[in-house]
Amino acid sequence: MPAPLLVSLDAEFARLAGELAESFSFNRSVGQIYGLLYLQESPLSLEDIGQRLSMSKGNASINIRLLESWGAVRPVSVVGSRKDFYEANRDIKELALRRVREGLTKRFDRADEQLTRLLKNKNGSIPAGAAKRVHELQSLLSKSRKALGFVGKWL
Amino acid sequence: MPAPLLVSLDAEFARLAGELAESFSFNRSVGQIYGLLYLQESPLSLEDIGQRLSMSKGNASINIRLLESWGAVRPVSVVGSRKDFYEANRDIKELALRRVREGLTKRFDRADEQLTRLLKNKNGSIPAGAAKRVHELQSLLSKSRKALGFVGKWL
DNA sequence: TACATTGTTTAGAACAAGCTAAACGATAAA
DNA sequence: TTTATCGTTTAGCTTGTTCTAAACAATGTA
Numbered sequence: 001m002p003a004p005l006l007v008s009l010d011a012e013f014a015r016l017a018g019e020l021a022e023s024f025s026f027n028r029s030v031g032q033i034y035g036l037l038y039l040q041e042s043p044l045s046l047e048d049i050g051q052r053l054s055m056s057k058g059n060a061s062i063n064i065r066l067l068e069s070w071g072a073v074r075p076v077s078v079v080g081s082r083k084d085f086y087e088a089n090r091d092i093k094e095l096a097l098r099r100v101r102e103g104l105t106k107r108f109d110r111a112d113e114q115l116t117r118l119l120k121n122k123n124g125s126i127p128a129g130a131a132k133r134v135h136e137l138q139s140l141l142s143k144s145r146k147a148l149g150f151v152g153k154w155l
Numbered sequence: 156m157p158a159p160l161l162v163s164l165d166a167e168f169a170r171l172a173g174e175l176a177e178s179f180s181f182n183r184s185v186g187q188i189y190g191l192l193y194l195q196e197s198p199l200s201l202e203d204i205g206q207r208l209s210m211s212k213g214n215a216s217i218n219i220r221l222l223e224s225w226g227a228v229r230p231v232s233v234v235g236s237r238k239d240f241y242e243a244n245r246d247i248k249e250l251a252l253r254r255v256r257e258g259l260t261k262r263f264d265r266a267d268e269q270l271t272r273l274l275k276n277k278n279g280s281i282p283a284g285a286a287k288r289v290h291e292l293q294s295l296l297s298k299s300r301k302a303l304g305f306v307g308k309w310l
Numbered sequence: 311t312a313c314a315t316t317g318t319t320t321a322g323a324a325c326a327a328g329c330t331a332a333a334c335g336a337t338a339a340a
Numbered sequence: 341t342t343t344a345t346c347g348t349t350t351a352g353c354t355t356g357t358t359c360t361a362a363a364c365a366a367t368g369t370a
Contacts, residue, residue, distance in 0.1 A: 009277045009285060016269050023262055025180040027328065039285045046347070056330045061347060082338065082346060090288070093295060107178055114171050122164045130164060130194045133245070140248060147309040154302040155295075182358065201317070211360045216317060237316060237368065 010039055029063040034072055034088060043076040043085035097152040104148055112141045165194055184218040189227055189243060198231040198240035252307040259303055267296045
């Protein structure tokens with residue numbers, strides 16, 4: 001299938017959003033969907049989304065629920081229609097900050113916990129140097145967790 | 156192959172590092188290699204690394220060069236041996252900050268550039284609302300780029 | 311020079327992610 | 341109740357990534 005010669009602003013914008021999403025290790029579809037909704041004046045249905053982005057409704061369904069779970073899109077009811085409509089939460093700053101904070105907090109906590117367990121399990125058979133380095137790591141984790149509270153302060 | 160009952164601190168720590176790396180969308184091997192080197196008292200050769208982590212030397216070679224390109228490990232010469240030896244750069248804070256800053260700067264710049272080109276190409280056929288939103292985006296990008304200069308200030 | 315030792319590259323196997331199309335299930339309308 | 345219209349789930353295809361094993365290249369040594 002040859003690429004279309006003239007694409008709409010929406011489609012092109014969604015394409016870019018898909019690429020950007022991929023560069024952040026999201027999948028392409030969530031980026032395209034969010035990008036499409038970001039520009040709309042009014043909410044779109046799943047069917048709209050699938051058609052405009054040439055993607056299956058199954059795929060649209062899965063990824064719109066992902067976006068919903070992050071608070072990146074909101075379901076909107078439309079009178080006279082049984083369909084689900086969605087609109088974008090355009091506060092990207094707030095969205096991104098929350099996601100970064102939550103994601104990092106979770107991983108830092110998990111890492112800290114695992115290191116503590118490791119030290120406990122191997123207790124007695126740990127070379128002094130290694131123990132020191134693990135503790136340095138935990139100290140960095142602790143500082144990082146605290147610093148997360150200030151993320152976005154300059155935005 | 157059954158999992159060994161008693162694993163060394165090194166091996167277990169490398170395993171955790173591999174998992175953590177995966178959670179940050181690196182590959183497992185770079186995490187394991189860096190984790191292994193992080194704890195060592197003295198540099199290890201490629202062969203050492205492959206053996207201790209049960210990975211092929213080809214894989215070790217590729218990923219150690221990746222780590223080297225990030226400044227996460229340093230090659231160290233050892234007198235009396237032809238082998239390449241490596242030690243970890245343990246300044247994780249500096250490593251992570253630089254990587255985050257560089258990665259984000261690159262992506263922000265690219266996105267900004269693409270948006271500008273988009274507006275130019277589609278000029279005339281852009282709804283007012285859409286144009287406003289694209290400009291809001293660019294404004295956020297600009298602020299974010301400036302904020303990157305302050306990342307890590309609280310660490 | 312011939313050989314041994316080391317790192318790199320390559321071919322392909324194994325695996326994981328993402329997507330489509332179709333089956334399915336639920337719900338509202340007739 | 342039957343039918344039509346939706347969203348969700350599933351099975352399987354495609355694609356990209358990661359890894360191993362083996363071939364290869366480079367370099368030092370005898």
